Amino acid sequence: MNKIVPISLLFFLIGTVSLFAQAKNETVLVVKDTSKLQEIDPLTPAKAAFYSAILPGLGQAYNKKYWKIPLVYGAIGTSLYFYIDNNNKYRDYRNAYKRRLEGYNDDKYQFLDESRLVAGQKFYQRNRDLSALFVVAFYALNIIDANVDAALIQFNVSERLSMRPEVYPNDITFRPNVGLTFNYHF
Template sequence: MATSAAAQKPTGELRVSKDSTVVPAKKTVKIDPLAPSRAAFYSAILPGLGQAYNKKYWKVPIVYGAMGTSLYFYFDNNKKYNQYRDAYKRRLAGYNDDEFQYLDNDRLISAQRFYQRNRDLSLLITAAFYILNIVDANVDAHLKQFNVSDDLSVVPDVYQTDINQMPNVGLTLNYRF
């Protein structure tokens, strides 16, 4: 704080006046360096818990919807794969009284491969959503601590080139201390 002192009386009395141009102190944000790793750990333990830790509650249903949908397709494709596999095994054993009597052996093998591929793909997508859940919680916790004050701004700018005096559009980065 800037002060000015003026001795007006010879008795040693000192007058202090406040400077009117003093900028108020900025609000500081406490940074927790362990918050991103904690959010990622929580999401790894229970999907969606890291999003709740970051107070992004609207993301929790998205996490469970994505993982639940892909798990549903995994179990559905696994059930159909087992049905076609069991029917093919029964055909090899000499029985022909299954629910797929209208299909020949080549069609049963083709159906097995189709549902096996879809089952494996559904499991891969489930794992990708699980990893994405962890990464999202980590990145969101990092961005929560990111400085978004008015001291840093990006504004569009129109300027003329020195060569042909044509207007160009660009961005200007302003940083104030």
């Protein structure tokens, strides 16, 4: 019993000396967060959509998705080409039909009768209108793509977030159950 008191007193003194030594040193450790979260700018999708509305493809350039710019111009340009081509053919058939009604038969569609000229007008008019609809649709799709892409750039996809499929046995029937686990590590 006599030996226990001095040994415990010795440990107490060593503990207080080391405590005072740490207090005098005053070394402060700062832990840095290595996975720093990006600041979210809520106006980024609106800016990208505005830029794409001004000039198609500019919103994709703003989002740094340069590979989409040729797709945008290819889609809009092809639709615009077919619009212009169908409009020119519609005018040709229309002018030929008007000249037929005036009594002239000197156009490049001499081999067609009047009913075929009217059918050609309707065909090219329908295709022209459909091409105009595609031009507007691809223009709108360009704006929507820039907006959605800018919103998804800010989406947090860090290593701390995970989703894993899991197959585990049922406690009663021992049949396999399928489930998903969502994990967030701090």
